[in-house]
Amino acid sequence: MSSLGEVTNSLLEVRVDPHSDDQLIWSVSNTCNFTLKDTYLSLRHMKPVLQWTSLVWFKKRIPRHSFVTWMILKRIAKTRFQLFLWGVVSESKCVLCGEADEDIEHLCFECPFADFIWNHLLTDLGYNRSILPPDQELKWCSDNFNGDNSITYIKKLTFNAFFYHVWAERNRRVFRSETRPPFQVLSIIRLEVRLKASMFNKSVVDTDYNRQFMDKWCLDAQFVVPRFISCYWLKPSNRCVMLNTDGSLCDDFAGFGAIIRNEDGEVQAAAAGSSSPISVAVHELQGLEIGLRLASLHGFHRIQVGVDSKQVIAYVQRLATPPWIAIPIMRSIWHMIRGLEEFSIQHVYRETNRAADHLASLCPSAVFVEITPSSFAEDLKKIIFYDKAGKTYPRCTSCYILIYRLGSP
Ligand SMILES: [Zn+2]
Secondary structure (H helix, E strand, O other): OOOHHHHHHHHHOOOOOOOOOOOOOOOOOOOOOOOHHHHHHHHOOOOOOOOOHHHHOOOOOOHHHHHHHHHHHOOOOOOHHHHHHHOOOOOOEOOOOOOOEOOHHHHHHHOHHHHHHHHHHHHHOOOOOOOOOHHHHHHHHHHHOOOOOHHHHHHHHHHHHHHHHHHHHHHHHHHOOOOOOHHHHHHHHHHHHHHHHOOOOOEEEOOHHHHHHHHHOOOOEEEEEEEEEEEOOOOOOOOOEEEEEEEEEOOOOEEEEEEEEOOOOOEEEEEEEEEOOOOHHHHHHHHHHHHHHHHHHOOOOEEEEEEOOHHHHHHHOOOOOOOHHHHHHHHHHHHHHHOOOEEEEEEOOHHHOHHHHHHHOOOOOOOOEEOOHHHOOHHHHHHHHHHHOOOOEEEEEEEEEEEEOOOOO
16 A cells, blocks of 8 residues: 555445454465464565576475585585685686686586586487577576476476586596596486486376477376367256356456346346456456346346356355455355345356456456446457357367386386
């Protein structure tokens, strides 16, 4: 809040239900209850996340590899050049090549020893490209080794094993006067990555690239084939109307929408609203709230609700605790549901909830604005026409798994 006016306006939006008991709420926690974790997170000073953090810290990491990589990228690892500047050692040259001062930039990708290994590893990972200057190479890795799947894990494991073993070889030469050639270090990296990767379940989409990737690393894998089904807008039954609601959240604004249609797909009423951005779940609930309000205004008492948020259904059915900020909205929703003759709520696919999604994107400058069907934009009219005609939409719902076993390396 930047001004007293904004504070006053926010207080005006607070709704007090005189019939409900007071409730103690721990506002820094999403669940309303006190937790040490939420309290700690609200108090601690958060620094910006480093670009390469997800490259080093990920689910399937080898802890010692990630730790050494973190030390190098954070520049905590003491290079000979740094020690030379401090006067600790008399020689600053790289022990791996003897050609340049040993600093982090040189060790990372510039050193011919590291360059040889990283070039071969890039080929193993399916890339045919030249190594960039250290900062750019790191950014390239961050951009290309992202995601949460088996192939990405192997790429990240390789990235960390590279730093670990280059540093380990450097230490071996400095402290033990033992030398291993680059191809031998490369073999060790390949072996360790493959051993680690063989320990977790590798499930990837069945593509030529993924098959070749696993083949190159001599790894067994499960290749998944996506399966598409058709879905369509759900018509109401049992003399009910269908209420579709949705909420959306962007950086600067949040919107929600609701549309009521009869069993012929004819629009009975529609509404949209906006509020300050909070969370998707809250705006989804606001969509349901204005939808029920719209139904009440038009005298509909037998309602089937279709939402594309399973979370909203859990809140309405009291299977999950809503965020504390949404409690007044939930009370309003339950109050309106109690006044209905018939109410049911079900999950619908996003593809069949596009009319409500369109209304949610309108973001009018009020919490509730009724929109007459004659003023609908052409896009929305088209969606309603297709829904009414029973148009089917393709959706990737489930997959079956083809197990593809490779021979031993
Ligand atoms: Zn070197």
